[in-house]
Amino acid sequence: MHVRPAGAADRAGRENTVRGRTRTLTCGVLAVALAAGGCTRTTDSGGGGEEEKAKTQTGSISYEAADNQGPAKAVDGASRGGTLTVMQVSDFEHLDPARNYVNVQQVTGGLIYRALNGYKEDGTGKLLLVGDLATDPGKDVNGDCKVWQFTLREGVKYEDGSPVTSKDVAYGIGRSFAPSLNEGPHYIQQWLYPGGAYNATYKGPYDGGKAVPDGITTPDDRTIRFTFPEAHCDLPYAAALPTSAPVPAGKDTRDQYDLRPFSSGPYKVKSYQRDVALELERNPNWDPKTDPLRTAYPDGFRFTFGLESAQIAERLVADAPADQAALSWVDVPPAVLPRTTSAGVADRVVKGPTQYTWVLDINTQRVTDLNIRKALNYAVDKDAVLKAIGGQAAGSPATTLMSPTTAGFQKYDVFNAPVNGDKAKVTELLAGKRPKLVLAHSNTEIRTQQAEALRKNLTDMGFDIVMKSIDNSSYYDEIGRKNNPYDLYLSGWGSDWPTGSTVIPPVYDGREIVAEGNNNLSYLNEAALSAEIDRVRNLSAAEQDAGWMALDKKIMSEYVPVVPCYYDATYELHGSKVGNAFLSDAFGIIQANTIYVKQ
Amino acid sequence: MSDMSHPPSLSAPREAEAVDAAVAVNSPADSPPPGPHRDIVSRSPNQLAWLRLKRDRTALASALVLLVATLVALAAPLIGRLTGIDPTDKFVDRLNDFGMPVGYAGGIGADHLLGLEPGSGRDILLQLVHGLRTSLFIAFASALLASTIGVAVGIVAGYARGWLDGLINWFIDVTLAFPFLIFALAVIPILEDRFYTEREAPPPSFRIALIVATFGLFSWTYTARLVRGQVISLREREFVEAARAAGAGTGHILFRQLLPNIWAPILVTVSLNVPQFIAVEAALAFVNIGVTEPTPDLGRMIYNSIGYVASDPWYTLFPGLTIFLLVLAFNLFGDALRDSLDPRSTR
């Protein structure tokens, strides 16, 4: 699940209520990406910017010893010490590894605890999946992707000096089945218990449940083995999600673990005042030699919550001494964008495309007429929709379901409509009708502006649009209800890892539809499509990427469940004393593992 | 007022004005001492007040500003027809890649006299005049509602004495102590859900009516207290006694004898309340319970424009200046009105 938390959602200046576990905005991981150079330059003249050169590459899994060994490579010119401040609009929903599924939380969590695997990045666009706690990204024991084994590194210690064991990893996965800790990703969980809800049979170690789920064994303190009923070649990716971080049973404070996760990484929680500030300090028992990902240069991190995005952006633009060692994972809001192009500021902007695609979902249960869905695709003014939230800084017009960061991406455009829409085509398809459609939107300032742009645009094109505002905190809950009463709504989705398998099946497979909390927001339910999804899933790894891309185009040509609106982009700022602040392709925000404070 | 989290009556400063305004009673039985002017002709207190007001240059200037604002608001559709632009029209093609208006001074030009809104590309002039209409309507309607409730409650309390008076007084205390913002935040969505189904958009008039009702519900207390005080001081006067002796009913005494004698301070309250309502209405946008898109609204426009003060100062300037002038003019006019009605006025 994946919708976006920090980025576009927060772009809304005063969107201070991204609460929600609501459809967990998620996560993302992944992907790859367009190297830093692929971004567009914004001109003041208002002409089109340069075409983006999207260089798509796949994140690859590396078993090379050089990549998998600690310590992490030192960054040129980096210095140890200092405290890095991260200014955020709203507090993290969850830091508990079992509940951590939003990119800003994953990056923060990654400073406190270590999962089995992790992404290694150096800012050049090279993205490698390597072992983090594990010595390598997982061994496919029988070569059939059904049995996977990880060996933990030697010498990894918790903040109290006790050793990290494979039993703690197993226990951590076990507790992620608990219904009260249900917000995290559940790939491994579902694979262990296929058919039905992931925790239908096993509900975690609480209330008398066993400590470890079926299919996980820990032959010794440094070995953990997963045995799945079906083949899952994506396991190394799934093991990079935070649910595989170790949690010692003795330190498990259940729903309060969120406020103070026990540290196995370079930092531990010093203080945490909900909605106000989180402070991290060094974990003296972390040994850099055991860690291939993190250099942990700063002595501490300080996260502050409760500022508005405009305040954050203006402070970072101004770069006052107190804010020079600060950054934010909140996109610069439209009002501050023009101030980021001047000398001294422009070089502190971190921008680039992310793995999220924003679409206008058409509720296919209600809008059954294919011609109306096609007409909507001709009608939407993607330029207006984008400019309402910051133009090119916010993204670029989309024509596909998957983002250009996905492996095997091929650009196509089924409708070939101009970016401002094609009224003649719309009129022809509507054939004299004026369909009444309810457009639901989140009630933040920026999303309201965006919805109003859409309303005006679609009204002019010949639709009768009713705007319905939904409180931002329950937006994804509401549109995620199968029987929701709305026809149109915008949503964003990003892959959990850079293959189509974390986009097409969760968002367009009708079998995934449940009563509440849906990701398939167009509620498209086509047996033929489900069969196609199964077919592509069973293709060899080499053919899968092309298979998903072909299916992407097929969905847009035959079923038209959405209007692809824009590929999301990140546009963040940092202070002048922050070093090595590059965009993480894995998470779509400024990375934290090898960042440093300039002394 | 310090924070705008409260409507007029809850903010103490207005309460302060009470002290002054209360002086302004002109009862026939209590003919004011002649003003400082050396008038030889005998004049009624109201005539005197009118004279004083006419001589006050500040009052004239502020009245002129208010008149112009009202005319512009009324003529908003006409301006739309003249320019051929609808307030919701979007000129997205005149925005650059960041969504900022192209050209000088926020896109000011012959087609768009005050430029364009960044992001949406709407015409600022049209948004402004239509927004002014909404804001003025809300402010006037709220002031009227608050005064009506306040006068009714105040007269009853002042005339009733005893337990009813005590109860009303206590009710005023409760209202004053109840946080307006929380109430508005909770109640507005509840009522919209009650009255409209999930597939209906509440019409703008419904949200506006809710805002006016909420304002009225929380802002009558000051007027009520003022009127109560006036009624208490008047009810024992000879002219009331006389009416009572002549067999007049309570209704007659209340509305025929008392009310005409206290309209002046009420008028002052209304004129000083209106600018407060304009300001608080703008503050509602901060918590997302103001007037909804696409109805143009001055308050929401200000809220949206503030962030642009450095990147597109023109967008911030026009609505900001408008509300400042409007509130200032109302305040000046209210002051002048009070001074002119105050027999001891030394101005």
Added chain:
Amino acid sequence: MVRFIVRRLLVAVATLIVISLVTFGLFFAVPSSPARVMCGKNCTAEDIAQVEQRLGIDQPLPRQYLDFVRGVAVGRTYGSGDFSRACPAPCLGYSFRNNQPVTEIITQRLPVTVSIVAGGAVVWLLLGISLGMISALRRGTVFDRLAIGISLAGASMQVYFFGLILLYVLVYATGLLPFPSYTPFTENPLRWAVGLLLPWMTLGFLNSAIYARLSRAQMLETLSEDFVRTARAKGLSRRRVHLRHALRAAITPIVTIAGLDIGTSLGGTFITESIFGLQGLGKATVEAVQFLNLPVVMATVLLAAVFIVVANIVVDLLYAAIDPRVRLN
């Protein structure tokens, strides 16, 4: 005097009870359930019921209210078994979102608002009263007109507008002041003051207008009264007459307004807090409403009401203390 206070306190308690009842009823009527909000995406009906039980909102409304009142008096325990949370008296509720008793949240947030209001009040009182007094004494001069003009302009300005312009000019553009922040006074008084200077200036300037106009009017009125004339005739110095006699008489209505003003503001200066990014009570309240965090809403609403009610009583007492003509009964 004692009787007066006792009676006022009794009335105050009645007021608070009514306000708490209304707030309770209000949020009971809110369409979305706090349990659903807390429970999250993959929630079944059973999960929601479980959360409701933990929050204690599965009970009928009157029962919930009594539980709340009992909690304030003797404390209570939320939930049961593994999820139980103790909340000692005075228990204003337990926030499961923050995982702490509401009283703790209040004690964290209240000092911020108190600091903003206290400093702001000092500025607006000093500025307003001195401007008003000097204007009164120099009536008709350029200074008088200027002072009154500026203060009227201040009164016509909005806190969000003026505050943001100050932010741009003093913080973003010139860096003369740091972005506002809160440091506890006990930790570092200087940083406390520097961090809050901007909100103080904003509140001070905007609010001083009312005090300037009021104190000017009061001074003018008092100066023309008999006792001032008598004092002058007795040969008291002008300065002594102005400060001792006239000011003292003029200050009474100012105290009334200042008291109520401060009382109202202590309940939360939401807009000031959000403009300057300060985590005070006002912000806590609005956030709590948005998250349907009912315990926090209840507590902050009641606290705000307490401030206003207490301010009213204090004002009456002060009135009697300052002005010998006023008698309490």
